Amino acid sequence: MKAKGYVALVLNAHLPFVRNPENPTFLEERWLYEALSETYLPLLRVFRSLENDDIPFKITLSISPTLGSMLGDALLGERYLAYLDMQIALGEREAARTVGDPVFGPLSEMYLELYREDRRDFAEHYSRDVLGAFDYHFKRGRLELLTTAATHAFLPNFRLVPESLSAQIETALVSHRTRFGKQPAGIWLPHLGWYPGAEELLKSYNLQYSVVTTRGALLGEPLPKSGSFEPVQCPNGFTIFVRDAAATEAVWADRTGYPADPAYRDFYRDIGFDLPEHDISPFVPGGGGAVYTGFKYWAVTGRTANKRPYDRPAAEAKALEHAVSFLDGRQEKAGAVAQSLDRPPLMVCPYDAELFGHWWFEGPLWIDALFRNARERELQFVTLGEYHHLYPESQISTPEFSSWGDGGYGEVWLDGSNDWTYRHIFKICERMTELAERFPNESGLRERILNQAAREVLLAMGSDWPLLMRTGRSSGFARQKVEEAIGNFGRIYDMLSANTVATEWLTRLEKRNNIFPQMNYRMFRRKR
């Protein structure tokens, strides 16, 4: 069936680098374990199921270098198994606690089985190699893998330190090639953060395309005549895909998006807060405090504290209904614009991967249903690369500075909660370039220390930290992570200035922040 419209589902899988070897029960490492259990492994199960049923699927997936590093880390893999064992133990305790209860008994059994399935998949089916599992589908053309900035830095805010921007991109590409054996053709801009001029940087690394917001594109010069239904090209040929606002709204709108439906599982209500602390503490690293356990027995219900118990069959039916509704919406839109275009319209739907499963528990089911119900339609799912191959030329236009953050520009990553970081981060960026210029041909211990300095600079630039400072969630942790990276760099800078090296400290730091093993500090040199 000839396509009357294209749909590109684009997912960004990202978590900041959090790895604390000294502390086997470091709570923030659970960000990774929860995303593995609730998003990455469930998505892989969807892919496996679609493959088994010969259902074609196409997804563009960005795996951030920080997440890739953690997914490939043996220590974190070992700790994830320990986490799963603890979750299974909690599930068994919950199953015993709710045995005979017709409402909550089946729900505790559901979670117990999910964690057991995660353990089987991770330990046995994928032999702890989750990246390899994504690569399997990449090699078969179902997934297109993109990269993003090395530590997911919000790029527009680092225009003043171009060498560090280059290092973000170059490190990401090296990291991607090492993991997947291939240069990515496209890049995910963290938070869709774009600025005019980014195209020169990205094209210089042979990257060919990315995605921006509708606002950024429509404010571009000249006006994109096809709206968001075709990409545009910067004068240097770099292609910009445009986010489809309606598709975004359908999934992502706070109060009206699909995940807000009363039938779906509520994210916030968790036994970690509902049960007495002494019931939960045996299953919490470190033993104390209220935490999210992942065992959530209630439905969204509505804007009320009186939640209804979660009804899994009803939620599954709703996910199918919403998948059909999404396809109907895109098909209707494609029909409405087709006659105004000289090619089938493209609707680009970019989301955070962790939306699916972690936040929207039924999200993976929705994705599964999308592809199963798309077959008999005049819509065709494509990857960004496939579309770019089909239509390499587009209207010339350069988007305006933009992001998907509040306000549409850069205020999420630059406000009163986080602006203090920039003074220090700009300084260490400049000093890193100074070091790379002063010591261009080092080897041995001095090369090691320069490479570690480069890692610390990149870690300080991550966009997660200012975001968390703004939202207030884990803001103390975010502040410490930035201070730690700046402090580590400062100590290295002082050591190099004094021509001394604290070898034991350096070795410990290299072991803790072992990200980017192929780091080459010289990428911070000025481009000539």
Place this chain on the structure above:
Amino acid sequence: MTTENFESLSDPDLRAIADRMGLGLPADLDRIFVVEEIVESLEEDRLERDRGTEAPLYVEDAKYWCRDDGDVRLADSPPKLETRYNETAVRALVRDPSWAFALWDVSETDRSAIEAAGEDARLFLRVAEIDARDGGKPSFFDIPVSVEDSQWYINLPHPEARYRIDLAFRSDGKVRSLARSLEFVVPRQFMGESAIPPDSRRLLELSGIDDLAIEPAEEDNPSRILRSGA
């Protein structure tokens, strides 16, 4: 930007800001009330944005939830960061169509020079619009700062204009620039004035242009509050 900073702007610049914000103020309104209206509406905007929940960030935030409080201590206590780097420099980072963030430092040598210049010596930021849009003389406005200040949000009168910021001090009627930022261009908030081709109108509507509030208003701007980045 505080009331005092707005008060330091010229009448045309104040009017330009008020117009861009769609305040619809009477032409003969005294400048003191113009400033008041601007400050109040900026505060309203801020509160409005704070009340709204931006869905992408809502979801992004959720992946970091694992405990109810945010306090955790890392293995090594983070170091105390330097507050200044003993350099004289000013940097400017544009944030959105209305605001730029300036951060600066003054070296010990320059601090001493300012202090030695006497009590009348005044440090200030000179915000210069480089390529004046009407082709006239480049314009600028000054923002007084103290030696202890080190950063400031600056409300910029004209979107799409090119600016730079000088860290300067005035003594004995003479102005001396201590440092100069790189130039930066303020992003546009509204599309250009040229009419949308009829063929594109429907495509843009179906792309959601009406919800973005980025079309220039004919008489006044009906939506001065920035909308989410759809």
